[in-house]
Amino acid sequence: MRGNVIVTPPCALRTAGEFAERAGTGVLGAVRYSTAGGPPRWEHGLPVLPLHMARPGEPEVVEVWHAGGDVVRTGEHEGLRYAHDGETLFCAGWIGPSADCGEATRRAYLAAFDLVERLGYPTVFRMWNTLEGITDRTARGTEVYADFCVGRGRAFDARGHAMPASTGIGSLGGGVAFYFLAHRSHAAVHLENPLQVPAHEYPSRYGPRSPSFARGTYLEPERGRGALYVSGTASILDHATVAPGDVARQVQVTLANIAALIGADNLARHGVDAGYALGDLRAIKVYVKRPQDVPLVARLCRDEFSRRADLAVFTVDVCRPDLLVEVEGVAT
Numbered sequence: 001m002r003g004n005v006i007v008t009p010p011c012a013l014r015t016a017g018e019f020a021e022r023a024g025t026g027v028l029g030a031v032r033y034s035t036a037g038g039p040p041r042w043e044h045g046l047p048v049l050p051l052h053m054a055r056p057g058e059p060e061v062v063e064v065w066h067a068g069g070d071v072v073r074t075g076e077h078e079g080l081r082y083a084h085d086g087e088t089l090f091c092a093g094w095i096g097p098s099a100d101c102g103e104a105t106r107r108a109y110l111a112a113f114d115l116v117e118r119l120g121y122p123t124v125f126r127m128w129n130t131l132e133g134i135t136d137r138t139a140r141g142t143e144v145y146a147d148f149c150v151g152r153g154r155a156f157d158a159r160g161h162a163m164p165a166s167t168g169i170g171s172l173g174g175g176v177a178f179y180f181l182a183h184r185s186h187a188a189v190h191l192e193n194p195l196q197v198p199a200h201e202y203p204s205r206y207g208p209r210s211p212s213f214a215r216g217t218y219l220e221p222e223r224g225r226g227a228l229y230v231s232g233t234a235s236i237l238d239h240a241t242v243a244p245g246d247v248a249r250q251v252q253v254t255l256a257n258i259a260a261l262i263g264a265d266n267l268a269r270h271g272v273d274a275g276y277a278l279g280d281l282r283a284i285k286v287y288v289k290r291p292q293d294v295p296l297v298a299r300l301c302r303d304e305f306s307r308r309a310d311l312a313v314f315t316v317d318v319c320r321p322d323l324l325v326e327v328e329g330v331a332t
């Protein structure tokens with residue numbers, strides 16, 4: 001098969017029916033984008049995280065993470081539910097609604113770091129965080145996302161883990177939830193974007209603690225091409241929002257940001273001998289703030305991405321009030 005290997009993305013976006021038919025074999029875990037969120041649960045013996053990301057009448061999307069090999073072990077650790085196949089760990093946690101999501105996030109992240117160290121999957125390479133009311137004010141007058149960033153940052157400070165690719169996005173309910181992937185042996189290269197200030201260097205006007213994430217993470221392969229996990233990416237140049245109010249331009253800027261991140265020039269800058277284009281992106285998730293923008297954003301994105309790519313659109317808040325869209329995916 002050498003020379004003409006079809007690289008399959010490590011995850012797929014399925015309908016609930018497709019997931020029900022094929023669940024079980026070859027699966028590490030799943031995330032259900034549905035009409036209610038809550039703690040991770042067991043389905044077919046595997047961890048499944050329900051996120052409140054669908055409005056009534058919208059179809060459920062199931063993000064299925066593939067296992068390598070047949071032996072999948074599962075477990076629980078301080079409310080986290082996880083599965084691992086000897087190479088990759090999938091782990092989901094639920095922080096839930098809380099008055100101080102910062103402290104709850106700090107504790108949950110510390111439990112996650114404990115777990116990866118104990119199980120021997122030290123390379124955390126992709127994280128997702130969903131926050132109900134992400135731009136809302138708390139009773140103490142702080143912002144939910146800002147509180148979250150404080151707690152997450154403290155956990156990273158305490159353990160010294162490298163900051164991986166991440167998503168921080170709104171949800172429609174269920175408080176705060178998160179899930180992540182970690183690897184046992186492969187090296188990860190965490191990527192910054194030449195068009196953007198590193199998020200961990202954002203000025204303090206965006207919050208007391210800058211966000212702890214990289215713009216992307218490249219996971220070195222055993223052989224052949226690796227996979228590049230693209231963080232949630234928005235219409236931000238330098239550190240400032242571009243084109244507030246203009247959703248079409250925000251899509252353009254967002255996609256140009258992703259293209260610059262995954263292109264050969266930027267990867268060479270990070271010591272990675274590879275290069276990707278927008279057409280290589282798979283398992284694409286598009287977050288749109290205003291329901292009325294969904295048709296336009298979906299069309300603009302489908303025009304740029306491969307027709308072979310799974311693509312799901314969710315109508316949820318983005319972490320800054322002036323951001324109308326955010327896009328993520330996996331380049332393979």
Ligand code: 3EB
Pocket residue numbers: 129166167168169199211212213231232233234236319
């Ligand atoms: C941004 O670029 C948009 O807090 O984990 C994107 C990806 C964003 C991840 C996070 C936030 C996060 O700042 C927001």
